[in-house]
Amino acid sequence: MSAGARRSAGARLLRALCLAAAAVTAACAHSSASSANDLKQAAALNAQLAIEYMKIDKLASSRDFAERALKQDPENANVQLTAGLVYERLDDMPKAERAYSAAARIGRHDPNIQNNYAGFLCRTGKTAAGEKLFAQVARDPVYQTPEVALVNAGVCLHSAGNLVDAQRYFDRALAIRPNMPEAMLQSANVALERGEPAQALEIIQRDLSVNPPRPELLWLGLRVERKLGDSAAAANFARRIQVEFPDSEQAQRMRSGIDR
Numbered sequence: 001m002s003a004g005a006r007r008s009a010g011a012r013l014l015r016a017l018c019l020a021a022a023a024v025t026a027a028c029a030h031s032s033a034s035s036a037n038d039l040k041q042a043a044a045l046n047a048q049l050a051i052e053y054m055k056i057d058k059l060a061s062s063r064d065f066a067e068r069a070l071k072q073d074p075e076n077a078n079v080q081l082t083a084g085l086v087y088e089r090l091d092d093m094p095k096a097e098r099a100y101s102a103a104a105r106i107g108r109h110d111p112n113i114q115n116n117y118a119g120f121l122c123r124t125g126k127t128a129a130g131e132k133l134f135a136q137v138a139r140d141p142v143y144q145t146p147e148v149a150l151v152n153a154g155v156c157l158h159s160a161g162n163l164v165d166a167q168r169y170f171d172r173a174l175a176i177r178p179n180m181p182e183a184m185l186q187s188a189n190v191a192l193e194r195g196e197p198a199q200a201l202e203i204i205q206r207d208l209s210v211n212p213p214r215p216e217l218l219w220l221g222l223r224v225e226r227k228l229g230d231s232a233a234a235a236n237f238a239r240r241i242q243v244e245f246p247d248s249e250q251a252q253r254m255r256s257g258i259d260r
Contacts, residue, residue, distance in 0.1 A: 043073030047082040077107030111143035122156035130156045147173040179210040197227040215248035
């Protein structure tokens with residue numbers, strides 16, 4: 001789907017959600033018997049609108065819808081999580097912390113909520129707490145994709161500079177799902193940072209043989225080939241980024257002359 005088609009589809013979705021939210025809000029005002037359920041439904045729609053507006057960087061509108069949802073159903077973990085995401089994007093960290101903490105408290109038995117809270121902990125420098133929570137999520141029998149939590153734990157440690165333990169988490173994820181794209185990408189990143197570009201290239205080539213190409217992976221391939229001194233191979237990765245993913249962040253960086 002082209003960028004224009006995605007924007008058009010997104011606009012149609014936003015219009016539909018706005019109409020639905022307005023209809024539910026009107027129902028709340030006219031029906032006292034079902035007002036509690038109506039408020040919950042309106043909160044869910046407003047939270048979804050907050051996410052959709054955040055995707056297109058309309059952060060003021062996103063915040064407005066998130067705050068409407070909070071007023072309508074403050075004891076909904078997903079509403080609190082949405083507010084946390086929005087406040088974090090706005091760099092309002094005190095409000096983000098309160099919302100994420102509330103989501104984690106309300107959704108203490110929901111591994112998806114806990115996974116998101118663990119990510120926030122890692123992004124705000126609470127590496128040990130984030131890693132611990134990701135590990136708990138991975139062990140939760142309700143959580144159907146433990147490899148995702150394991151990769152998240154590895155990314156958390158990687159961002160803190162702990163490459164050895166990060167790789168252990170990526171290896172555990174790959175033991176569950178051997179061709180997992182994100183785990184392979186992160187493993188290649190670690191190999192490059194450890195000064196092992198040949199190993200990084202081997203992982204990238206294996207990834208490309210079993211998974212569809214992604215701009216992040218091709219960008220890493222470009223960096224690895226430059227490290228290995230193969231300018232022709234690096235140029236091939238650069239060409240693929242521009243041809244296959246012209247709207248990607250990586251292609252835009254290359255067009256801006258920022259290709260390191």
